[in-house]
Amino acid sequence: MQRADLGDVQINYVIEGSDTAPTLVFAQGLGCDLRIWKQVVERLPKSLRILRYDMRGHGQSSCPEPPYRMGNLVRDSERLLDHLNIRDSLFVGHGLGGMVAQGLAIKRLDQIRAMVLSNTAAKLGMVDMWETRSAQVLGHGVSALEQDTMKRWFTRAFLKSNEIAPWRDMFLSQPENGYAGSCAAIAGTDFYTPTSGLRLPALGIAGTEDGVTPADLVRETVGLIPGSDVAIVRRAGHLPSVEQPDTYTQLLMEFIDRTGHLGIAR
Numbered sequence: 001m002q003r004a005d006l007g008d009v010q011i012n013y014v015i016e017g018s019d020t021a022p023t024l025v026f027a028q029g030l031g032c033d034l035r036i037w038k039q040v041v042e043r044l045p046k047s048l049r050i051l052r053y054d055m056r057g058h059g060q061s062s063c064p065e066p067p068y069r070m071g072n073l074v075r076d077s078e079r080l081l082d083h084l085n086i087r088d089s090l091f092v093g094h095g096l097g098g099m100v101a102q103g104l105a106i107k108r109l110d111q112i113r114a115m116v117l118s119n120t121a122a123k124l125g126m127v128d129m130w131e132t133r134s135a136q137v138l139g140h141g142v143s144a145l146e147q148d149t150m151k152r153w154f155t156r157a158f159l160k161s162n163e164i165a166p167w168r169d170m171f172l173s174q175p176e177n178g179y180a181g182s183c184a185a186i187a188g189t190d191f192y193t194p195t196s197g198l199r200l201p202a203l204g205i206a207g208t209e210d211g212v213t214p215a216d217l218v219r220e221t222v223g224l225i226p227g228s229d230v231a232i233v234r235r236a237g238h239l240p241s242v243e244q245p246d247t248y249t250q251l252l253m254e255f256i257d258r259t260g261h262l263g264i265a266r
């Protein structure tokens, strides 16, 4: 793991592969960290360069005082990619990370040539829901949200299995200020109009049992971008990279092959 000092925030990241290889960037969702990509990264070819990072207020990145704005999160990503000299990436964003992908594509098409919008949308939930969640977490800690979150994130079968423990721990290890700050960023974001103007290859990924961003919501957002596709992962909730890493990796590989013809491979 390494840390990029971006001035007002320090971003934790892992980068693997040759710096001349085509680059994939992975950005995680609310309450998660870069661990959600591990099983996928292990399955991807070693010929790719892969960057995973923890968004501010998550994982091992620093945790500025809340609230955050989407502009902060997009700018963190932009500065991290500049710091690492990354251009022409395929950006895979999950949940909140998928909103950052849209924000980055609106701003820096030199950094992002194609994107995967995984379990995300142009606008997520209502402002008062995010305010309530933020107040809960600041008042009682992330543990107050744990049970409902696990039910939203995972299928019933996965919840009953012994695979659930590390993901519960991951959620419980997130700082409450980071969670609350990120709720504010989501509450203040509506990318419908700018995302409609995007022209880049885009793939949406949805889980059949996602209690946060159901398939229709993902389809609606990705459908704003002409030529985009949506793939539905069966037996998966909000975290298909965790529940179905084989399928998730296969979808990424198929998309990489398709966008390769569109010029992301260098």
Ligand SMILES: O=C(O)CC1=CCC(=O)O1
Pocket: 028, 029, 030, 031, 094, 095, 096, 097, 124, 149, 152, 186, 212, 238
């Ligand atoms: O609601 C959740 O727990 C999950 C979620 C919403 C946005 C995001 O990134 O994750």
